[in-house]
Structure formats: C-alpha cells, structure tokens
Amino acid sequence: MNTKFPKNFLWGGATAANQVEGAWDLNGKGPNLADAMVAGSHKVERKITLDINEDKYYYPSHVAIDHYHYYKEDIKLMAEMGYKVYRMSIGWARIFPNGDEEKPNQEGLKFYKEIFKELKKYNIEPLVTIYHNEMPLNLVKIGGWSNRKVIDYYVNFAKFVLNEYKDDVTYWIPFNEINDLTTGVGNWNHGGILNEGTETFQNQKDDPNKRFAALHNQFVASAKAVIIGREINKNFKFGTMICHITVYPLTPHPDDVLLTQQEDQLRNCFSGDVQIKGYYPYFMKNYFEKNNIKFECTDEDIKLIKEGVCDFYTFSYYMTNCITINKEVTQVSGNIMGGAKNPYLKATEWNWQIDPVGLRYTLNHVYDRYGVPIMITENGIGAKDVFENGEIHDDYRIDYYREHIKQMALAIEDGVDLVGYTPWTAIDVVSCSTGEMAKRYGFIYVDVDDKGKGTLKRYKKDSFYWYKDVISSNGEKL
Ligand code: BGP
Numbered sequence: 077m078n079t080k081f082p083k084n085f086l087w088g089g090a091t092a093a094n095q096v097e098g099a100w101d102l103n104g105k106g107p108n109l110a111d112a113m114v115a116g117s118h119k120v121e122r123k124i125t126l127d128i129n130e131d132k133y134y135y136p137s138h139v140a141i142d143h144y145h146y147y148k149e150d151i152k153l154m155a156e157m158g159y160k161v162y163r164m165s166i167g168w169a170r171i172f173p174n175g176d177e178e179k180p181n182q183e184g185l186k187f188y189k190e191i192f193k194e195l196k197k198y199n200i201e202p203l204v205t206i207y208h209n210e211m212p213l214n215l216v217k218i219g220g221w222s223n224r225k226v227i228d229y230y231v232n233f234a235k236f237v238l239n240e241y242k243d244d245v246t247y248w249i250p251f252n253e254i255n256d257l258t259t260g261v262g263n264w265n266h267g268g269i270l271n272e273g274t275e276t277f278q279n280q281k282d283d284p285n286k287r288f289a290a291l292h293n294q295f296v297a298s299a300k301a302v303i304i305g306r307e308i309n310k311n312f313k314f315g316t317m318i319c320h321i322t323v324y325p326l327t328p329h330p331d332d333v334l335l336t337q338q339e340d341q342l343r344n345c346f347s348g349d350v351q352i353k354g355y356y357p358y359f360m361k362n363y364f365e366k367n368n369i370k371f372e373c374t375d376e377d378i379k380l381i382k383e384g385v386c387d388f389y390t391f392s393y394y395m396t397n398c399i400t401i402n403k404e405v406t407q408v409s410g411n412i413m414g415g416a417k418n419p420y421l422k423a424t425e426w427n428w429q430i431d432p433v434g435l436r437y438t439l440n441h442v443y444d445r446y447g448v449p450i451m452i453t454e455n456g457i458g459a460k461d462v463f464e465n466g467e468i469h470d471d472y473r474i475d476y477y478r479e480h481i482k483q484m485a486l487a488i489e490d491g492v493d494l495v496g497y498t499p500w501t502a503i504d505v506v507s508c509s510t511g512e513m514a515k516r517y518g519f520i521y522v523d524v525d526d527k528g529k530g531t532l533k534r535y536k537k538d539s540f541y542w543y544k545d546v547i548s549s550n551g552e553k554l
Pocket of ligand 1 (some may be wrong): 092095252253319392417454500505507508509510
C-alpha cells in the first residue's frame with residue numbers, strides 16, 4: 077500500500093506518569109489520586125482509600141513498571157523503534173507533593189530534566205501532558221476540580237514546569253481527556269470528585285452541578301496555562317486532548333439520528349469548541365438551562381477562555397458506539413463507555429468496539445470543525461498477552477494498528493492535516509480503569525503481574541519489530 081504520510085510525520089508512543097513511574101513516595105513525591113486507588117480487575121471496580129493502607133490492599137501505581145528507575149532503558153528501546161515523539165506526563169505530586177505549596181520539590185524537577193535529557197540524546201521530541209489523572213491526594217480532600225482554588229494550584233504547577241522546561245519541551249497538553257467530565261465517569265480519577273464516605277467512583281451519586289463546575293475550572297486552568305506558557309516561550313504549542321468516542325445512530329430513525337448528534341455535541345464537540353474556538357457553544361447553554369445546571373462562571377473566565385485557546389487538536393481513539401432512543405436495546409457493557417452494540421464491529425475482551433474506518437471518519441469530522449493540525453495521542457488495544465520463552469506474539473495488536481494506520485493514510489489523502497501518532501502505549505502500563513497489568517497495551521512487555529510480582533525485565537513484543545518497520549518506512553510497510 078502506498079501511504080501518504082508527510083516526511084516529518086511524528087511517529088511515537090504514549091504513557092502517563094501515574095501508570096508507569098512507580099516510586100510513589102520516593103524523593104519527596106506526595107501521594108496522588110492514582111496512588112490511593114487499589115487494583116480492580118475486568119469485573120471488579122477499583123476502590124479508593126484516602127487512607128493509604130499498604131498492607132490491606134495492593135495499589136498498582138506504587139510500583140507500576142518502575143519507569144522511575146528504568147527510564148533510560150525504556151527510552152533507549154523507544155529510540156530503537158525509531159520514535160520521533162514521546163507523549164508522557166509530569167506527576168503533579170512529584171513536583172508539588174501536596175499540590176498547594178509555593179515552592180516545588182527540586183528532586184521531582186530533576187527527574188523530568190533527566191528524562192528530557194535522555195530523549196534529546198535520541199532526538200525524540202517530548203509531548204508533555206501537564207495533568208493526566210494525577211491530582212495530589214491532598215487536593216482530592218478539598219473537592220478535587222470542583223473547588224475553584226484548584227485552578228490556582230494547577231496554574232502554579234503549570235507555570236513552574238513550563239518555565240523549568242522551556243528549552244526542553246515545545247509541545248504541551250494542559251489536560252488529558254478534558255471532556256471526561258461531560259459524563260459521570262469523569263468524576264473519578266480525572267475530576268477527583270469523591271463524595272464523603274464513598275469507596276468507588278463509579279457508584280457514587282453524580283452531581284452535575286459539581287461536575288460541570290469542575291470541567292469549567294479545568295477550561296479556565298487550561299486557558300491560563302496556555303497564556304502563561306506563551307509569555308514564557310512564544311514557540312510553545314498547546315494541544316487539546318479529547319477522549320473522542322465517535323457515535324453512530326443505531327438505526328436511521330430520525331430520533332436516533334438526533335440523539336446521536338446531541339451525544340456528539342455534548343461528549344466530543346463541546347470541549348473541543350471551548351479549547352479551540354474559545355467559547356461555550358450554543359448547544360451547551362441550552363443543555364445547562366434545560367437540565368438546570370448551574371456553576372460559577374465569571375466574565376474574566378470567559379475572557380481567559382477566549383484568549384487561551386490551543387494550537388492543535390489531539391484526541392484518544394479506542395472505539396465507537398451506537399446510540400438509540402430505544403431503551404430495550406442492550407447496552408455494551410464495556411468498562412467505561414456504554415452505547416449499543418454495533419453489529420458490524422468486533423470488540424476487545426473488554427468490550428471496546430474496534431473500528432478503524434471510524435478513525436478516518438473521526439479525523440474528517442474534527443478537521444472539518446477546527447481546521448487545525450491534528451495528532452492522535454492515544455489509540456491501541458488492551459489484551460492479555462502470552463509471554464513464552466521471552467517472546468510475545470501479539471499479531472492481534474499488529475492487525476489493530478495496521479488497520480488504523482491504513483485509515484490514517486486515507487484521511488491524509490482526504491486532506492486532513494494529521495501530524496502525529498502516539499499509540500497507547502509505548503510500553504506496558506497499569507490500566508487506568510481496572511488497575512490491571514494483565515490488560516496490556518505496549519510494544520514493550522514488562523514482566524510484572526497484577527500483584528506487582530515479577531522481574532520488571534523488559535521484552536520486545538512482535539509488534540515492537542513491526543512498528544519499527546512502520547516508522548522507518550514512514551508508514552509504507554504495514
Ligand atoms: C484513556 C486514558 C489512559 C489509558 C487509556 C486506556 O482514557 O487517558 O490513561 O489508560 O484510556 O484505558 P484503560 O487503561 O482503562 O484500558
């Protein structure tokens with residue numbers, strides 16, 4: 077297949093600090109939200125214990141894959157694959173252990189400086205997420221993102237890192253999957269909104285007033301970070317990060333079509349519009365009014381949101397869903413997202429519906445709406461890899477990526493300005509929704525299990541070699 081990727085296309089991979097680093101209480105790091113989440117599984121929801129009691133539970137992020145100590149080896153492997161870009165995040169509590177200090181933890185700053193140094197050695201461009209579900213636990217105790225004070229704490233954190241790494245990093249993402257708070261699912265590790273006495277996020281009572289206040293606070297915080305960032309270095313480029321769940325009407329019934337449009341507006345377009353166009357879209361004003369949702373939004377906030385828009389659009393893409401008004405239709409019981417089953421698609425073991433063509437559709441959809449450069453900052457398949465004699469034959473992962481990359485090439489032919497691709501993940505990580513290690517995503521296998529047992533040794537999966545060829549042929553050899 078003759079692919080059409082531009083010469084300087086940014087091939088790479090992604091991770092997030094809380095899912096890889098471990099070293100959760102080392103060198104001055106404070107506990108964050110992920111550190112308080114115990115391991116769940118495919119069927120068992122993750123609990124959160126504000127009182128971290130090591131003996132009673134296993135907390136996956138405490139060790140994770142110990143990237144904190146293995147980062148040199150990990151980055152070397154990424155370089156071997158030919159990465160041009162590496163998407164990673166900075167653990168807030170590693171820099172500000174309680175989240176609200178004025179002065180940063182120097183040890184924390186040093187750690188990321190070392191990472192950037194290492195990336196530079198191999199000419200790998202860092203793409204840095206400032207907030208990826210890593211709220212210092214102390215701030216969860218004051219209401220998480222629903223508390224307006226958190227805007228200032230985040231801005232202080234962002235200001236420090238933007239300044240500290242002004243010569244090391246050009247591409248920044250203020251928030252991972254900022255649209256998560258458009259549904260109740262976002263209350264948990266993204267929003268840090270935990271009702272008193274609640275042990276799990278998913279089962280707690282959702283308060284849309286609090287939730288949309290939290291989202292609004294993130295929009296304002298993001299805008300402020302962008303504005304400050306541009307003062308620090310005018311060459312900085314900022315990206316959105318939207319968890320884009322493309323939705324199709326289950327039937328051509330006009331009511332299904334209409335509901336699908338509304339779902340797309342709320343879940344996908346709303347947050348992109350705020351961060352790229354710089355204003356709350358008309359349909360959200362209507363949504364708030366109809367649902368009697370109220371939160372504090374000042375004139376100053378509106379001004380900031382207008383000024384602090386992002387330069388490029390990025391999104392995660394794992395699945396698509398079908399929407400219908402018919403309540404009788406069985407919903408897909410995926411771990412996070414609901415929606416009706418699409419009879420034309422296969423799903424992963426976790427019920428995430430695999431839809432490569434939907435990626436081309438999505439790319440056209442967002443490019444048409446925003447007209448700015450686009451990056452796919454997450455895309456991948458969680459699977460139970462079989463490890464035998466140091467080898468992992470993950471052809472299902474190769475198939476998954478092959479089909480998605482083909483559609484990316486077609487979208488580029490369509491005229492979409494797609495500039496980069498950082499699959500989830502570069503290396504096996506702790507699953508965010510389930511806390512499992514068994515739900516693996518990486519090109520690199522890490523020998524550690526759901527209980528944190530293993531040698532932590534790294535192994536190259538078959539997909540590692542395959543992706544290496546994809547990169548060296550700039551997407552020609554699939
Ligand atoms: C996204 C998160 C990632 C990642 C991914 C896969 O929502 O940004 O952090 O974890 O989903 O999800 P999971 O780990 O639950 O399979």
